[in-house]
Amino acid sequence: MNVHAPLAPCKSEAEFAIDQDWAGYSADGHRVWSTLYERQCDLLAPRACDAFLKGLGALDLNSGGIPEFAAINPKLESLTGWRVIAVPGLIPDAAFFDLLAHRRFPAARFIRDPRALDYLSEPDIFHDVFGHVPMLTDPVFADYMQAYGEGGLRALGLDHLRHLARLYWYTVEFGLMRSASGLKIYGAGIASSAAETVFALEDPSPNRIAFDMLRVMRTRYRIDDFQQSYFVIPSLDALLEATLQDFAPVYATLEAAHDLAPDAVTPGDEVLTRGTQAYAGAKGAAAQ
Numbered sequence: 001m002n003v004h005a006p007l008a009p010c011k012s013e014a015e016f017a018i019d020q021d022w023a024g025y026s027a028d029g030h031r032v033w034s035t036l037y038e039r040q041c042d043l044l045a046p047r048a049c050d051a052f053l054k055g056l057g058a059l060d061l062n063s064g065g066i067p068e069f070a071a072i073n074p075k076l077e078s079l080t081g082w083r084v085i086a087v088p089g090l091i092p093d094a095a096f097f098d099l100l101a102h103r104r105f106p107a108a109r110f111i112r113d114p115r116a117l118d119y120l121s122e123p124d125i126f127h128d129v130f131g132h133v134p135m136l137t138d139p140v141f142a143d144y145m146q147a148y149g150e151g152g153l154r155a156l157g158l159d160h161l162r163h164l165a166r167l168y169w170y171t172v173e174f175g176l177m178r179s180a181s182g183l184k185i186y187g188a189g190i191a192s193s194a195a196e197t198v199f200a201l202e203d204p205s206p207n208r209i210a211f212d213m214l215r216v217m218r219t220r221y222r223i224d225d226f227q228q229s230y231f232v233i234p235s236l237d238a239l240l241e242a243t244l245q246d247f248a249p250v251y252a253t254l255e256a257a258h259d260l261a262p263d264a265v266t267p268g269d270e271v272l273t274r275g276t277q278a279y280a281g282a283k284g285a286a287a288q
């Protein structure tokens, strides 16, 4: 795509975008950002995929604490035509997809409480911007996210959002990728969490399974704790390629398939690591 073409107007932006009000952040807020930024940079240097690290380097996200979207956007736009816009918390699914389809990434403006750096009841600006935006500087991932937005609008119409949402979860949020130097992180949910950055790659508990579209769309996920399975793509090109097919027949196939549990391992899986599930097991036991 021609990234220098002016962005098409987007109805959902007009409806949901708010001012980031950057001047309104407190010194505490900026300190939280810088603390999290430095911690994650150290953890991710050996663990994130090249595209993420390259994007992080290109964006300069820590020069004055919490970054200003107006400063990020010229760089991001010149690289891939994407922009970050502030939105008030959760927005309707259709608006979310419409924004992605128009290369706008909706981000929260609030930052988590300094007394609970690792707890989030909903995504904050650190998750949304530090976690997601570096990957949006990669041309292939940028195309994937736009295509996902278009696919989301379609899935809404076909009543298959449940299936498509799992694709987002296990790629955009919790995806791992192969590289010449072992498995690497590209998912924002992992990259924005110190504990999950280590857990996803190094803990013996979770399964690590080669990515397969239908398999992923059948797999339920956990929103309240570390994942019990991570899916590993061979490359971003392969991910984009696998999703360009028409999903209508894929959804039809899924009608007849039952869901899989978050920790399931099936005979068709190419299992890279068979998890012990010790972490999830211990949590389950503690909850009883």
Ligand code: PHE
Binding pocket: 144, 147, 148, 150, 151, 152, 154, 155, 167, 243, 244, 245, 246, 247, 248
């Ligand atoms: N190809 C999908 C469809 O036909 C759209 C899509 C593309 C979904 C990329 C996710 C990611 O609906």
Ligand code: FE
Binding pocket: 123, 127, 128, 131, 132, 173, 188, 189
């Ligand atoms: Fe996210």
